[in-house]
Amino acid sequence: MNELTNKDLRRKIVDMVVTGGDGHIPSAFSIIDIVTLLYKKILKFDAKNPEWLDRDYFILSKGHGCLALYVNLHRHGFITDDDIAMFCKSGGILGEHPDRTKVPGAEASTGSLGHGLGFAVGIAIGLKIQNLNNKVFVLVGDGECQEGTVWESANVACNRKLGNLCVIVDWNQSGMQLMPFDDMPKKWAAFGWKVYLVDGHSDNDILEVLNKIEFTTDGIPSVIVANTIKGKGVPMLEGHGIWHHRIPNDQEYQKIMEVLR
């Protein structure tokens, strides 16, 4: 694995968006530190055999943050330079949401919000039935948590004692724009989950919590509520403004790259 920094990955994301002419930069920057840490330190996988039976599962439920997934899949050898260059191009395998049938290492085709957690619950139950100890991670957005199916799934996971399941909530306050009453830790606690609150841009914070979780097939599921900043890393992109789905022009690109130097 090459020694790319998270700044390098952020630059690659911006380059992909400019080249592809499409993409959600701030949504990816919000989760890039979490996703990168998972692939570097936590997940078991084999890039040459993405369907390796002993792998851990990572499901990116907020599919519009897929650039954070793609750059990590590229870094670890699941996908190629050509795949990256063809982002959002005719004939390429990478679009604005991951497609499980095309992208090696993408466990789920997401984009329509509220599906990833239920899918992960099904995998976790399947592993439990088969007495397998693979870990299952799913990353959801806080706005996504407005979907009822998230809570249907959370209810099942707790009652079925899916201790092999860990949800990470990208709590970047997107959901609060519409629904200000949004006490994410209390909501998950009310559903019987073990709740951890972390700084979603601090490797130490996230790692400390991940190392605490005992993954068992007969325990309480865990949720890491990660305080994050949408667009983190480039002040002009941070927050909930026009940058959600905007392509930088030449001048903006230069400014962004200067910050990420």
Add this chain to the structure above:
Amino acid sequence: MIKSTRQQFADTMLALGQLDKNIVVLVGDIGHGMFKPYAEVCSDRYYNIGILEPTMITIGAGLAASGLCPVMHTIAPFMIERGFEQLKLDFCYHQLPGNIVTVGSAFDYSNLGCTHHCYGDFALLKTLPGTEICFPSSAVEFDQLFRQSYKNKKLTVYRIAGSSHGHEFNTNDIIFGRGICVRDGEDVTLIATGPQLQTALEASDKISNNGISAEVIYIHTIRPLDLEVIRTSIEKTKKVIVIEEHMRSGGLGDDVLRDVYDIPGLKFHSISIPDQFVTGYGTYKQLLSSCGITSEAIVEICEAWF
């Protein structure tokens, strides 16, 4: 006493569940008593998952992704209509296999009203690439069709009817994806699916008294549809009536007409549920009658044609 199709579903799960350790049954808080034997024998592979149909489907897809074989069961409108996006994305777009078994066909739950009716399911499901649909309406059909198709690597939907057509088939006659010519005839083709085979046979008896010979074809698999048996018959008779408990739009009749429209001199009629809500109450048979799905209606059409 004749075994119901739904009881056969539970019995088939009990038999197959012991042989195939990949089968996992998920139910949406219905059928507890019926599934008790399966739940006792395959306790780690039985989940009364709760009243959350869309999520039940997504969980089923996750089970399939983990290598298991999900069988999901609840009332048709909640499974097919409420859970439609989950069927579309979590199974079909993912290209994952699974089995959906519904009860509450069309307006079987006649007095429960439109919330519990589901007569547009064929039309909806046909828009999902790769999906297979069948409508077993007797115990032996369910057992045979399920055993033949549940491991076919696709999403397969089994619509269970509350009534049976009452016709006895030999086990060997039931082949997934194949229509059955139940009665040979020369003058008109009656194509029926589900319990309406009984209506078609009744009509065939009545019109034979007027010297009209009807060929009766039974369709238990809606997709893939056996167009060969259908076309061969209609090329001979040039006249066809399709009888089904489905809305006119998107039902079996549409598929038949699309395939045979070019036969010279063709006469076609669809006896089906009108494209509107069926808001009345009463028995299942009364609702059929209110929709014009009767043997008398078939006789009337034939008399006008001959």
